[in-house]
Amino acid sequence: MCTSAGISGGPGAGELCDEGLRRYAEAIETGFIGVSMAPECLIHFGLVSLADDGVLVPVPPTTAATLVLNPLRRAALDQLEVIAAAEKAFAAADRVHAVAERHRAPDVRLIQGGDTISSILQAAVDGCQDELLTIQPGGRRPPELLERALQKELIALRRGVKQRIIYQHTVRSHEPTLDYIRGISEGGAQVRTVDEVIDRLIICDSTVAYIPTGPQRGQEALEVRHPAIVRFLEGVFNNVWNRAHPFDMPTPGAAKPRIVATEIQKAIMRMLVQGHTQTKIARELGMSARTVTSLVGKISEELESASPTQLGYLIATHGLLDQEPGAV
The missing domain is CATH 3.30.870.10 (Endonuclease Chain A)
Known part of the structure; x- marks a missing residue:
């Protein structure tokens, strides 16, 4: 059985089996070969053709090559034209993409x-x-x-x-x-x-x-x-x-709402516990250094703190940052 027939791709494409070559030699010597005796590869390569009397006669390789390969060459050229057209289209798209990217606002x-x-x-x-x-x-x-x-x-x-x-x-x-x-x-x-x-x-x-x-x-x-x-x-x-x-506009001379004043105090205490200096606290909270110093002094006096380190410790251990807004 011929396992190498065919020229359209896949395993064995473009090959003649040994049996096919022997039968092709016999057909040349005798002038014909029975259909049942011809391996499939001979037929696929066009090396034999069916005569009027029902037998297969040999075809010269150059003739068979012309008949078989010319359509393949035309198909290949058509594919190359398709590839070339696609490459041209992608090149045009790439130019447009590059220009658009230059003008597009970056993320x-x-x-x-x-x-x-x-x-x-x-x-x-x-x-x-x-x-x-x-x-x-x-x-x-x-x-x-x-x-x-x-x-x-x-x-x-x-x-x-x-x-x-x-x-x-x-x-x-x-x-x-x-x-x-x-x-x-x-x-x-x-x-x-x-x-x-x-x-x-x-x-x-x-x-x-x-x-x-x-x-x-x-x-x-x-x-x-x-x-x-x-x-x-x-x-x-x-x-x-x-x-x-x-934000409700305050009346002249009115104090900050209690909840706001409490949150400012707690923000200062929270930053003290985190180890921030009074200068950084003033900068981060948008307050004057004098105001921060005054508020820290009042907290220190209330907690009887002797140093900034002790003050942070006392704030944390007294649970002042865990209280509800109105409880400080």
């Missing part, structure tokens, strides 16, 4: 320089259409900066942009910030405060976010456009917003 972009950061943030606010979310850490901002921010953000509010802002509790005693909050609230924005915030965060229309790269907030920032990252940052904002306290 994360580093912005450097205070003026550049301010310009880009302002452009983002100007282009905001639906909602602007902002977390402002550090408490007290310069009055002139607050005034500029108020005028620009009121324009966005008048366009119908919803705005939510999170500050730290300490701004409740900073008159320039109170003036800003009064103006922005009258324009329709919502303002809340918390004891501590993560860091500065600005999100426009759930599509782009701006965050600092590190402690030097004014010199480097990241512009984030990756949908998953922006969605995550929006979730972080909402988590802080949900635990923040609504």
